[in-house]
Amino acid sequence: MSTASRLPKSIQQLADKLPTEVNSTIRRLAMLSLIGQVVLVVTGGAVRLTSSGLGCPTWPRCTSGSLVNTPEMGIHGFIEFGNRMLTFALAAVAVLMLVYLWNLRKERRDLFLLAVGLLASIPAQAIIGGITVLSNLNPWVVGLHFLVSMALVVFSTLLVNRAYGRTGRFMKRPLEAIPGAMSPVMTAVAFFSAVAVCLGVIVTGAGPHAGDANAPRNDLDWDLVSHIHAVPAYLITAGAVFAVYFVLRKGITGLFRTAALLLLAVTVLQAVIGFTQYYNGIPALLVGAHMLGAALLMGAATNAADVARFSPKL
Structure with missing residues (x-):
């Protein structure tokens, strides 16, 4: 018996209306998810x-008597509750993505599994967020x-x-060839970006x-761990410079050129930002900018490693 024949008629009718190829809605949902995750880092x-970590002093409720923040809680309650609500919005986007990919779950297993991983991680993120509150921000x-x-x-x-067909088995157009050493270097850059983020935490x-x-x-000794945190940052910078050098020297165009230049710019x-905040007393605004930069760096490093992986080698 086929999967379709086992579905209730109403659900089957809905499934019949869902896309059978990656369309603009799926691409927009993917982009919205990425933008939303970066915004979540900022919020x-x-x-x-803003010292709003306990703006809602308990979890999953905001207070023992209210699901939402109250006017008496002031700006801190508003900021913390707003951050919680963004998680629900991102979960809704992830659910929509899975729904729109339903008819493609076998043909585009790559997309479907990424969407499943994204959706599964969001509740885990919310639960860990709740534990941070219950542990008084351990x-x-x-x-x-x-992380x-x-x-x-x-x-x-x-x-x-x-979703945009930039990489993977279903690329819309072939990527330009790059030096063979570029893929392992970009993978190393992505790895050291993750290390830098862990040390930054x-x-x-x-x-x-x-x-x-x-x-x-x-x-821990803040000054010491700050210097240790800088070590992978130097390696990331070296990798980004290496990539851009070869891109310009060999006249490489296309997606990898864009990825390498973006990686260097973000790095x-x-x-x-990191050096400026270190030498200026760690002002809150620069720390926030550094957190945004960490999200952009992880995205740029992942993109560069992904494009390099699927590019033919010289």
Whole structure:
């Protein structure tokens, strides 16, 4: 018996109306998911940097007597509750993506599995967010919360590339050939980007921006871990410069050229923000910009590694 014949008639009628090829709606949902995940990093940063981490002092409710924030809670409650609501919006986008991919679940298994991974990670992210509140913003739990956001940015970046036919088995057009060494270098850049983000979480856990005045810190030497955090950043920069050098030297055009230039631009911007905040007392606004930069770097590094992987080699 086929899957279609086992479905109730009403559901089958709905399935018959769903797309049988990747269309503009699926592509827009993929892009919306990526943008939303980056925005979630920014709003999560706003929660921490405005000391709104306990703006809603419990979870899953905002208070013991209310699901939502109340006027008496002020701006901190509004910021924290708004960040929680964005998670629901992103979950809705992920559900819609799965629905629109239903008829493509076998033919475009790559897209479908990425969408499943994205949807499965969002509730996990929400639960970890709840634990951060219940643990009074334990820095290690807060750090894990941020790292899941970075993983969601990676998933979303790959989803966009596949949905737009930029990479994968269903590319719309062939990619231009690149030097054989480029793919492992870009993979290493993506790896060290993840390492830098993990170390950045530890740096933040040792710093002053805890999300609440009474939140605990990890008691590590902030200056020491900041210098350790810079090591993978130097390696990322070297990899990005290497990629752009060969792109320009060999006249490589197309997607990899764009990916390499974007990677270098984001890397340099992130480095400038990092050094500026280090030498200026870690102002909250620059810390927020650095968090946004981390999300952009993970996206750019993932994109560069993905494009390099599927590019033919010289």
